[in-house]
Amino acid sequence: MGAASLVVVKAKICALYFLEESVAKALKMATPQPGATASSLVDDVFYIARKVIRRSLSTGSVDGACAVLNDVASLLEHSVAAALRGWLRAPPEPLPLPPPSGAGPDLVGLLAQRLNRDVDAQRTLFLVSCSCRGHQSRNFLPPPSGDGPDLVGLLAQRLNRDVDAQRTLFLVSCVSCRGHHSRVFLPPPSRDGPDLVGLVAQRLNSDVDAQRTLFLVHMNEAESGAEWSERLAAEACAEAEPLFRSPGEREKLQSCATGLATAAAAFRAAHELALEGIKAGLKPRLHAWADFIVNPDVDPDEMEDDADALPAALEALAAAARSQLSPRALGALLHAAAAELAAAAELLLLRRHYTQESALLVERRARRLAGWAGGAGAGPREKCARLTAAAAVLAVDHVSHAVDLRRPAVGVKELLARRTDFKMEDIKRLKL
Structure with a gap:
C-alpha cells in the first residue's frame, strides 16, 4: 500500500x-x-x-x-x-379535534389505555360506585383477573406519589345505556382533600401533550x-x-x-x-362528525350554531396542526381528514330518512363544511364538493328539480328515496 x-x-x-x-x-x-x-x-x-x-x-x-x-x-x-x-x-x-355535541371523551377508557401502556397484558378496569345519600360513598373495586395486573392499585400508587395526604379516589363506572354513549359520573372528593379526579385529568393531559409534542x-x-x-x-x-x-x-x-x-x-x-398514524388516530372522531353531518334530528333554536360546529372543530384541528407541522404535512393531513369525513358522510346519507326540513339542515352543514374546505386547499375543497352535491339533491323542493343539479357521486334516485315526503312513483319516473 x-x-x-x-x-x-x-x-x-x-x-x-x-x-x-x-x-x-x-x-x-x-x-x-x-x-x-x-x-x-x-x-x-x-x-x-x-x-x-x-x-x-x-x-x-x-x-x-x-x-x-x-x-x-x-x-x-x-x-x-x-x-x-x-x-x-x-x-x-391524536391531534385535538373537538367531538360533536353530546359525544364526550371516554374518560374511563382513556384511563385504562394509559395504565395498560405500562403493563404486559390488557385488562378491563372495573370502577363501580355506590350512591351516597347522606353517607360517605364507597368504591367497590373488583380485582382484575388472577394473571393480570392490579390496575386500580397501580392508579392509586401513581396518584399517591403526588399528594401529601391519602384521600379516597372517587371513580365511578360507566353506566351503559342501550344505543347511547356511556357516561361517567365523577363525584367530588371530600372538602379537605385534593381534587384527585382533577389531578388525574391534569396528569393525563400533560402526558398526552408531552408525548404528542415529541412525536x-x-x-x-x-x-x-x-x-x-x-x-x-x-x-x-x-x-x-x-x-x-x-x-x-x-x-x-x-x-x-x-x-x-x-x-x-x-x-x-x-x-x-407518522402521518398515517396521525390519520388513523383521527378516524374515530371524524366518523363521529360524519354521523353528525347526516343526522336528521333538527332543533330549530340551535340550527345556526349546529351548522357552524364542524367548521369550528376542524379549524381547531388545523390551528393545532399548523403550529406543529410543516406546510406540506399540514396540507396532507387536512386533505386526508376532509376525504375521510366526506366519504363517510356520503355513505351514511343512504342510511337515514329525511324530511325536507332535516334535508335542508344536512345541506347547510355540508355547505359550511365546503366553505371551510375552500380555505384549506384544493384537495379538501374537491372532496367536500361531492358531499355538497349529494346534500343539494337530498334537499330539493320537488323530485323534478334534481335534474338541474350537479350529479353527485352517489345515485340521484337513491338519495331522493331517502326523503319521506317524496313518492317512489315520482322518483322512478324521473329521467336523468
Whole structure:
C-alpha cells in the first residue's frame, strides 16, 4: 500500500469514527426545547455529515470521497432514519379535534389505555360506585383477573406519589345505556382533600401533550432529514467537479451519491409512517362528525350554531396542526381528514330518512363544511364538493328539480328515496 493510499485509509477511518460518535451523541440528545417544532438532531447530524464529506473532498481523492459518501449514507439510513422510524412507530393520542355535541371523551377508557401502556397484558378496569345519600360513598373495586395486573392499585400508587395526604379516589363506572354513549359520573372528593379526579385529568393531559409534542418533533425531523439527504448529494456532486479527471470518476461519485437518495427515502418513509398514524388516530372522531353531518334530528333554536360546529372543530384541528407541522404535512393531513369525513358522510346519507326540513339542515352543514374546505386547499375543497352535491339533491323542493343539479357521486334516485315526503312513483319516473 502506497503512502497516499495509507493517508486516505487513515482519513477515512478517522472520519467514520468521528461521524459515528457524533451521530450517537446527537441521537441521545434529541430532545426538543419548549415551544420548538424540532430538536437539534437534524442540525447536529447533517452539520457533521456535511463537514465530513467536504473534508473528504478536500483530500483530492475521488475514491476517498466515494468511501465517505457510502459511510455517510449508510449511517443516515441505518442509524438516524431507523431511530426516527422506531420513535414514530407508535403514535400518541391524536391531534385535538373537538367531538360533536353530546359525544364526550371516554374518560374511563382513556384511563385504562394509559395504565395498560405500562403493563404486559390488557385488562378491563372495573370502577363501580355506590350512591351516597347522606353517607360517605364507597368504591367497590373488583380485582382484575388472577394473571393480570392490579390496575386500580397501580392508579392509586401513581396518584399517591403526588399528594401529601391519602384521600379516597372517587371513580365511578360507566353506566351503559342501550344505543347511547356511556357516561361517567365523577363525584367530588371530600372538602379537605385534593381534587384527585382533577389531578388525574391534569396528569393525563400533560402526558398526552408531552408525548404528542415529541412525536410531532420527530415527524418534522424525518421530513427535514429527507430534504437534507438530497441536498448533501447535490452539494457533493457539485463540489467534486474539480476533482474529476475522467467521465468514469464523475459517474462513480454520482453513483455513490445515490446512497444519500436511499437515505432520503428512509427518512421519507418514517415521515409517512407518522402521518398515517396521525390519520388513523383521527378516524374515530371524524366518523363521529360524519354521523353528525347526516343526522336528521333538527332543533330549530340551535340550527345556526349546529351548522357552524364542524367548521369550528376542524379549524381547531388545523390551528393545532399548523403550529406543529410543516406546510406540506399540514396540507396532507387536512386533505386526508376532509376525504375521510366526506366519504363517510356520503355513505351514511343512504342510511337515514329525511324530511325536507332535516334535508335542508344536512345541506347547510355540508355547505359550511365546503366553505371551510375552500380555505384549506384544493384537495379538501374537491372532496367536500361531492358531499355538497349529494346534500343539494337530498334537499330539493320537488323530485323534478334534481335534474338541474350537479350529479353527485352517489345515485340521484337513491338519495331522493331517502326523503319521506317524496313518492317512489315520482322518483322512478324521473329521467336523468
